[in-house]
Amino acid sequence: MDKSKFKTLLTEKTNAINEMLEHFLPEEKGMQVTVIEAMNYSVRVGGKRLRPMFMQETFTMCGGTEAEMGLLEPFMAALEMIHTYSLVHDDLPAMDNDTLRRGNPTTWYKYGETAGILAGDGLLNYAFETAAKALGNISAMSDLAPEKKAELFERATKALTILGRKAGIFGMVGGQVADLEAEGKGDAVSEEMLLFIHENKTAALIQAAMTIGAVLAGADASEIDKLEKCAYNIGIAFQIQDDILDVIGDTAELGKTVGSDEENDKQTYVRLKGLETAKRDVAALSAEAIQILDSFEKEHEFLSELVNQLIDRRK
Amino acid sequence: MDKSKFKTLLTEKTNAINEMLEHFLPEEKGMQVTVIEAMNYSVRVGGKRLRPMFMQETFTMCGGTEAEMGLLEPFMAALEMIHTYSLVHDDLPAMDNDTLRRGNPTTWYKYGETAGILAGDGLLNYAFETAAKALGNISAMSDLAPEKKAELFERATKALTILGRKAGIFGMVGGQVADLEAEGKGDAVSEEMLLFIHENKTAALIQAAMTIGAVLAGADASEIDKLEKCAYNIGIAFQIQDDILDVIGDTAELGKTVGSDEENDKQTYVRLKGLETAKRDVAALSAEAIQILDSFEKEHEFLSELVNQLIDRRK
Numbered sequence: 001m002d003k004s005k006f007k008t009l010l011t012e013k014t015n016a017i018n019e020m021l022e023h024f025l026p027e028e029k030g031m032q033v034t035v036i037e038a039m040n041y042s043v044r045v046g047g048k049r050l051r052p053m054f055m056q057e058t059f060t061m062c063g064g065t066e067a068e069m070g071l072l073e074p075f076m077a078a079l080e081m082i083h084t085y086s087l088v089h090d091d092l093p094a095m096d097n098d099t100l101r102r103g104n105p106t107t108w109y110k111y112g113e114t115a116g117i118l119a120g121d122g123l124l125n126y127a128f129e130t131a132a133k134a135l136g137n138i139s140a141m142s143d144l145a146p147e148k149k150a151e152l153f154e155r156a157t158k159a160l161t162i163l164g165r166k167a168g169i170f171g172m173v174g175g176q177v178a179d180l181e182a183e184g185k186g187d188a189v190s191e192e193m194l195l196f197i198h199e200n201k202t203a204a205l206i207q208a209a210m211t212i213g214a215v216l217a218g219a220d221a222s223e224i225d226k227l228e229k230c231a232y233n234i235g236i237a238f239q240i241q242d243d244i245l246d247v248i249g250d251t252a253e254l255g256k257t258v259g260s261d262e263e264n265d266k267q268t269y270v271r272l273k274g275l276e277t278a279k280r281d282v283a284a285l286s287a288e289a290i291q292i293l294d295s296f297e298k299e300h301e302f303l304s305e306l307v308n309q310l311i312d313r314r315k
Numbered sequence: 316m317d318k319s320k321f322k323t324l325l326t327e328k329t330n331a332i333n334e335m336l337e338h339f340l341p342e343e344k345g346m347q348v349t350v351i352e353a354m355n356y357s358v359r360v361g362g363k364r365l366r367p368m369f370m371q372e373t374f375t376m377c378g379g380t381e382a383e384m385g386l387l388e389p390f391m392a393a394l395e396m397i398h399t400y401s402l403v404h405d406d407l408p409a410m411d412n413d414t415l416r417r418g419n420p421t422t423w424y425k426y427g428e429t430a431g432i433l434a435g436d437g438l439l440n441y442a443f444e445t446a447a448k449a450l451g452n453i454s455a456m457s458d459l460a461p462e463k464k465a466e467l468f469e470r471a472t473k474a475l476t477i478l479g480r481k482a483g484i485f486g487m488v489g490g491q492v493a494d495l496e497a498e499g500k501g502d503a504v505s506e507e508m509l510l511f512i513h514e515n516k517t518a519a520l521i522q523a524a525m526t527i528g529a530v531l532a533g534a535d536a537s538e539i540d541k542l543e544k545c546a547y548n549i550g551i552a553f554q555i556q557d558d559i560l561d562v563i564g565d566t567a568e569l570g571k572t573v574g575s576d577e578e579n580d581k582q583t584y585v586r587l588k589g590l591e592t593a594k595r596d597v598a599a600l601s602a603e604a605i606q607i608l609d610s611f612e613k614e615h616e617f618l619s620e621l622v623n624q625l626i627d628r629r630k
Contacts, residue, residue: 031511032489034496039484089436094409094428113409117432118492121404122484124436128443129479135450135472146461153468157450164444169354169437174347177433181346196346 001305009302017049017056017076024077024130026122038111038119039126042088043081045104050310051083052076054209057303058227061296064217070137071152071216075159078131079212082167083205085123086176092116095180127167131160159212166208175200182267189267195236203235223296230292237285237311240278243268247275286311316620324617332364332371332391339392339445341437353426353434354441358399360419365625366398367391369524372618373542376611379532385452386467386531390474393446394527397482398520400438401491407431410495442482446475474527481523490515497582504582510551518550538611545607552600552626555593558583562590601626 001009025043028036055076064072091098091106092113099109108116138144138152165171179197182189210231214224246261247270261268270278286307293304316324340358343351370391379387406413406421407428414424423431453459453467480486494512497504525546529539561576562585576583585593601622608619 026484030485030489031496031508032484032492032515035488035492036484085436089432092409092432094407094432114495115492117404117407117409118488118495120436121400121439122488124439125479125483125488129476129483132472132475132479135468136476139469139472146465150461150464150468153450153465153472154454157447157454157468160447161444161451164440164447168440168444169341169347169351170345173350173433173437173440174345177347177350177430180429180433181349193346200347 001301006302006305006309010306013053013056013302014049017052017080020073021049021052021077021080024074024081024133026126034111035115035118035122038107038115039122041110042084042107042119042123045102046080046084046087047102049080050306051079051205051209053306054206054231054303055079055213057300057306058210058213059217060213061293061298061300061303062214062217062219062223063298064213068152068216068218071134071156071159072213074130074132074134074137075163075212075216078127078163079205079209081123081127081130082163082172085120085127086172088116088120088123090176092120128164131163134159155215155218158215162208162212162215166204171200171204171208175202175204184265186265186267187271191272194267194269194272198236198239199232202239203232206235207231226292226295230289233285233289233292234307234310237282237289240269240282240285241311243270244275244278244282246270282311316616321617321620321624325621328368328371328617329364332367332395335388336364336367336392336395339389339396339448341441349426350430350433350437353422353430354437356425357403357422357434357438358396360417361395361399361402362417364395365621366394366520366524368621369521369546369618370394370528372615372621373525373528374532375528376608376613376615376618377529377532377534377538378613379528383467383531383533386449386471386474387528389445389447389449389452390478390527390531393442393478394520394524396438396442396445397478397487400435400442401487403431403435403438405491407435439482443479446478449474470530470533473530477523477527477530481519486515486519486523490517490519499580501580501582502586506587509582509584509587513551513554514547517554518547521550522546541607541610545604548600548604548607549622549625552597552604555584555597555600556626558585559590559593559597561585597626 021043025040026036028040030036056072059072087101088107090096091101092108098106100106107119111119134156135153138149138156141149144152167173169177175197178193179201182193182197207228210227211224214227219227243261246258246268249258269281273281289307290304293300293307336358340355341351343355345351371387374387402416403422405411406416407423413421415421422434426434449471450468453464453471456464459467482488484492490512493508494516497508497512522543525542526539529542534542558576561573561583564573584596588596604622605619608615608622
């Protein structure tokens with residue numbers, strides 16, 4: 001896919017997801033309105049919508065149909081809300097104490113620390129309220145045969161179970177915990193620990209995105225396993241690439257200071273394995289990810305290009 | 316029901332719920348183990364298990380059967396986890412800054428502020444992971460007719476939707492927001508605002524308990540509406556009684572300082588309406604709650620006594 005076509009498609013798809021997200025945001029009303037505003041602000045300043053995009057593209061690649069979109073969209077929105085709440089809490093004074101994110105004030109910095117905590121709680125909770133709408137949509141399909149209805153409920157149940165697991169203490173929150181424990185410990189952080197952090201903090205939500213997309217489209221167990229591996233590779237390659245760019249990147253292009261990892265005595269994959277091995281591993285992980293996608297017969301050119309662009313961000 | 320029989324039953328039921336909860340707590344393993352320990356600590360130091368107890372008793376009163384317990388127990392555990400996370404976050408330095416709760420160190424005070432935030436997030440997320448197990452249990456009922464399966468899925472979907480709504484920004488979190496905004500504002504807080512806080516911060520989770528119990532037992536819409544009203548009354552009466560006891564109670568018996576509301580310039584129902592009206596309203600709200608319970612044919616003596624004891628805590 002040529003670069004300008006990809007860019008056009010990417011913009012179109014991002015805009016469509018933003019529009020869809022708006023329908024799922026809570027109404028700004030009632031005596032708790034300031035924190036609802038803080039929740040919606042946090043979602044709206046967010047950027048690339050990669051996780052819902054991965055979910056949607058995987059859903060399509062696995063043969064998901066228009067009729068099943070009522071199951072898909074609530075999960076797309078829920079996943080983006082979970083990603084958002086994790087940033088809101090991550091930025092808190094007691095965590096990373098960040099005041100800016102992508103040029104905008106962070107939620108706690110704009111609305112106060114208490115509102116930051118409660119907006120995060122509100123968003124995490126609202127993510128599951130939103131996912132539950134997928135199940136509600138199935139309940140409402142009154143002319144569906146009971147067999148088909150039960151089957152759709154089973155798919156949505158699997159999707160909900162994946163969402164919960166990958167977002168929680170055995171997924172993203174667990175990665176967050178380990179990441180904070182590893183902070184500033186440099187070489188004392190083992191390769192196992194570093195991969196645990198990357199797998200849970202980053203790969204877990206990409207795995208949720210791709211496997212939920214597949215499950216909702218009715219993919220079989222072996223396809224779901226393959227996509228879980230594919231998403232693992234994408235997440236790990238993305239993080240190793242992050243470490244590489246911190247060493248060799250361009251500060252202006254990246255929007256963060258090059259060399260900051262070393263300054264903060266942060267353990268990185270480059271520090272553990274050397275720059276050349278790190279580069280080779282990124283290439284191998286991405287190649288395998290693309291190979292897995294290519295084992296699917298349905299068209300997935302955009303998805304493959306998304307993986308490439310995401311991992312090699314210098315292009 | 317005589318007092319000693321009630322006390323024996325209460326202890327038995329609390330112990331059974333504690334035992335059940337243990338089965339649903341996350342395993343303390345992995346590189347994120349300290350925060351899992353903090354999550355489980357928070358649940359284990361918790362006390363009376365009133366919310367799961369209300370759910371179970373209402374379920375039984377509405378004719379729920381042993382066969383449906385696989386749906387009920389995950390929701391009982393999930394509700395207690397949500398109640399627990401709300402206390403964990405409420406105690407944080409940026410919120411109420413409490414170091415002790417029922418004589419035990421609060422979670423953030425014992426494990427650190429970062430762990431306090433993440434343990435709360437982990438618990439809220441795990442609550443929904445746990446509720447999803449009810450749906451997973453339905454998926455696993457392979458010998459069930461599709462009609463019956465779809466029906467059970469619909470009940471569990473309703474229960475999940477209630478849980479999410481009553482716990483979130485239009486329920487408990489919303490009440491929390493309003494409560495923090497009302498802090499120290501005394502007479503500037505209107506009756507409407509005070510009732511909004513009590514309804515959402517306290518009554519919402521009791522409403523979740525009773526209506527989920529009813530929904531899972533297959534109660535009809537009018538029964539569910541009645542129980543939502545009943546739970547509203549219980550929650551509001553409980554809070555007004557709290558305000559009354561702050562004026563007339565015995566410090567030693569209550570475990571908190573009498574007169575602290577006035578000292579903190581806290582708006583209360585007694586301050587708004589006077590002591591006599593407050594007492595009369597508590598009596599009327601509880602009488603109506605009991606009356607609603609009495610409109611159910613099935614035995615519910617323990618549940619009625621639980622309501623009485625809860626509201627009139629001087630007994």
